[in-house]
Amino acid sequence: MSTARARLTVLVCLAGFAAACAGPESHQSTRSVVLPAGAIQGATPYSPGIRVGNLIYVSGQVSGDVGPDIRLQTDLVLKKVQAIVEAAGSSMANVDKCTVFLTRQADFAAMNEAWHNTFPSNSPARSTVIVAALPRPEFLIELECIAHT
Numbered sequence: 001m002s003t004a005r006a007r008l009t010v011l012v013c014l015a016g017f018a019a020a021c022a023g024p025e026s027h028q029s030t031r032s033v034v035l036p037a038g039a040i041q042g043a044t045p046y047s048p049g050i051r052v053g054n055l056i057y058v059s060g061q062v063s064g065d066v067g068p069d070i071r072l073q074t075d076l077v078l079k080k081v082q083a084i085v086e087a088a089g090s091s092m093a094n095v096d097k098c099t100v101f102l103t104r105q106a107d108f109a110a111m112n113e114a115w116h117n118t119f120p121s122n123s124p125a126r127s128t129v130i131v132a133a134l135p136r137p138e139f140l141i142e143l144e145c146i147a148h149t
Contacts, residue, residue: 034058036083049084056088056147060101062139070107070140074114077143082118090149092118098145100128107140 034049050057061080063073
């Protein structure tokens with residue numbers, strides 16, 4: 001490779017690196033709040049979802065007060081995630097990574113059964129963390145995820 005071409009290659013790589021490391025202001029034109037149908041912006045101190053380019057970040061979702069059935073809570077949480085992902089123009093097939101927070105380790109197997117209904121194959125990458133508590137005692141599960149369009 002010629003010296004000039006090598007210098008050009010290094011400059012192109014450095015320019016790409018600088019763009020990737022640029023601060024949040026460089027993403028403002030492509031960053032948007034994602035609200036599912038019926039949601040009211042400002043109803044919570046966070047956004048249900050944020051879309052940056054082709055990435056969708058879904059905030060932690062909880063089921064609400066539906067009783068202590070982890071299968072039901074998991075189904076409802078996944079439906080809320082689905083509504084946000086679809087509002088961003090994507091689908092559950094494009095969910096890439098999830099983090100699940102459970103308050104009871106004993107619920108892990110039942111949560112997996114409910115999970116399988118939404119992701120029967122090609123399940124996204126996932127971490128499951130057992131936590132001491134969630135914001136309200138009736139919440140058994142919280143789920144956040146990253147998807148793409």
